[in-house]
Amino acid sequence: MLPERNTPKAKRTRQAVLNAALALFQERGFEATTMRDIADRASLAVGATYYHFRTKDEIVLALYGATLDAAEAWVRELTRSTPDFAVRLRGAIDQALAQLAPCRPFLGHLAGHVFIPGSPLSPFSSESAAMRERAMAIMGSVVEGSTLKVAGEFRPHLQRLLWLYQMGITSYWISDRSPQQRNTQRLLSLTVALVTKLFAVTRVPILRQANGLILSALELGTGRLEQAA
Amino acid sequence: MLPERNTPKAKRTRQAVLNAALALFQERGFEATTMRDIADRASLAVGATYYHFRTKDEIVLALYGATLDAAEAWVRELTRSTPDFAVRLRGAIDQALAQLAPCRPFLGHLAGHVFIPGSPLSPFSSESAAMRERAMAIMGSVVEGSTLKVAGEFRPHLQRLLWLYQMGITSYWISDRSPQQRNTQRLLSLTVALVTKLFAVTRVPILRQANGLILSALELGTGRLEQAA
DNA sequence: GTCTATATGGAGATAGAC
DNA sequence: GTCTATCTCCATATAGAC
Numbered sequence: 001m002l003p004e005r006n007t008p009k010a011k012r013t014r015q016a017v018l019n020a021a022l023a024l025f026q027e028r029g030f031e032a033t034t035m036r037d038i039a040d041r042a043s044l045a046v047g048a049t050y051y052h053f054r055t056k057d058e059i060v061l062a063l064y065g066a067t068l069d070a071a072e073a074w075v076r077e078l079t080r081s082t083p084d085f086a087v088r089l090r091g092a093i094d095q096a097l098a099q100l101a102p103c104r105p106f107l108g109h110l111a112g113h114v115f116i117p118g119s120p121l122s123p124f125s126s127e128s129a130a131m132r133e134r135a136m137a138i139m140g141s142v143v144e145g146s147t148l149k150v151a152g153e154f155r156p157h158l159q160r161l162l163w164l165y166q167m168g169i170t171s172y173w174i175s176d177r178s179p180q181q182r183n184t185q186r187l188l189s190l191t192v193a194l195v196t197k198l199f200a201v202t203r204v205p206i207l208r209q210a211n212g213l214i215l216s217a218l219e220l221g222t223g224r225l226e227q228a229a
Numbered sequence: 230m231l232p233e234r235n236t237p238k239a240k241r242t243r244q245a246v247l248n249a250a251l252a253l254f255q256e257r258g259f260e261a262t263t264m265r266d267i268a269d270r271a272s273l274a275v276g277a278t279y280y281h282f283r284t285k286d287e288i289v290l291a292l293y294g295a296t297l298d299a300a301e302a303w304v305r306e307l308t309r310s311t312p313d314f315a316v317r318l319r320g321a322i323d324q325a326l327a328q329l330a331p332c333r334p335f336l337g338h339l340a341g342h343v344f345i346p347g348s349p350l351s352p353f354s355s356e357s358a359a360m361r362e363r364a365m366a367i368m369g370s371v372v373e374g375s376t377l378k379v380a381g382e383f384r385p386h387l388q389r390l391l392w393l394y395q396m397g398i399t400s401y402w403i404s405d406r407s408p409q410q411r412n413t414q415r416l417l418s419l420t421v422a423l424v425t426k427l428f429a430v431t432r433v434p435i436l437r438q439a440n441g442l443i444l445s446a447l448e449l450g451t452g453r454l455e456q457a458a
Numbered sequence: 459g460t461c462t463a464t465a466t467g468g469a470g471a472t473a474g475a476c
Numbered sequence: 477g478t479c480t481a482t483c484t485c486c487a488t489a490t491a492g493a494c
Contacts, residue, residue, distance in 0.1 A: 007477070034468060045480045050470065052478095172450070183449055190446040197439060210426060217419040220412055221401070236459070263486060274462045279488070281460095 016042040021059045029106045067099045085148035136163045151202035157218045245271040258335045296328045314377035365392045380431035386447045
């Protein structure tokens, strides 16, 4: 991120750029929108836009950051209203998708690494790392104080696992062409139940022997995704 | 893909472009290599390169296609030499990684959609669809006639599941900075065993009740990834 | 069918005005 | 600190030579 421009004027300009970009992305898609288009709509020169956002990708990242703000607020409400893990998980994902809905048509045309912050393939590590941390923290809130049943050894990995699950659902949703994305809704119903049961099953004594194997694999994975660009 | 240029001259030129591109990608990375660089090294004008490959991405795809040729041949050998599922699976993935090894340094800098052919986020559907089909077919050969134990209902989904597994391992490998990518080797050892056990467990009577749920989810997923760009 | 020369339009960089 | 004008370099397109 750029060295935070926090003067009132800079804030206004940043916001103008973000508004212009969002409107244009929705009207004509990401690729079809040029930096000149964005600058024009925001009544700026191209250079001014680059003064506030180093790249076009960084504009997308900033827009994504705004949806995280909303998601964090929503999840605070949600966790207050119910301790039921399945309800919380479903609610958090539903809200995230609703939030992204206006962007769905052009999200598919973004390069994968832009959409999946923290993907190991992502070229801009530091910016997206912050986004990923925030997204994973949201999943932490979903778990914390919930009714979730799971073998204790798995607790440290839940955030990451649920975040990965959310990524998977979201990329399914992006290319879901069923009316109202009903297939995604059905997939959510099925898999939220499945995930909940799967976690519960880690406590069954006979199956517990496999936990060690799973944990080793998870631990190998930990840090990797963190450190990786 | 372009309407197959199959004259001897075209074949020679295509190959020259591919050789030049591969060498340059390895020397200085994907982004740092310009189409002019590639054309120069192949002693061609830029336009000639575009005559044979519509885009820079298509060159990468063609290079990837060549590794699939090798993988197909290798797996034919492998399946002849052993029916053991775990050995076959491990062998197929090891070979694929060995094949890709010279490209590892720059693969991380490719946009995600270039690397993962058939990713739902991929913008060029038809070309990558063919690659994905081939990659999945290889996993089909691994399963066919092997010692794998799994509930019959899952058979139609094995190709896709194993392909996804391979994609996951590969993206881990791309950003694995441990010496000789030993972490990937350890992850493979753990997860190949895990996957094999997981499949076997689908036949345990008490757990079989969950299979319906899992299958419904898998079936929802089927077709989606296919159809999706 | 194969290829060269040249053109176009966009992302991002920069010099300096205010 | 904020922004304008202008520049460079690249992917990709195209007209037409051979």
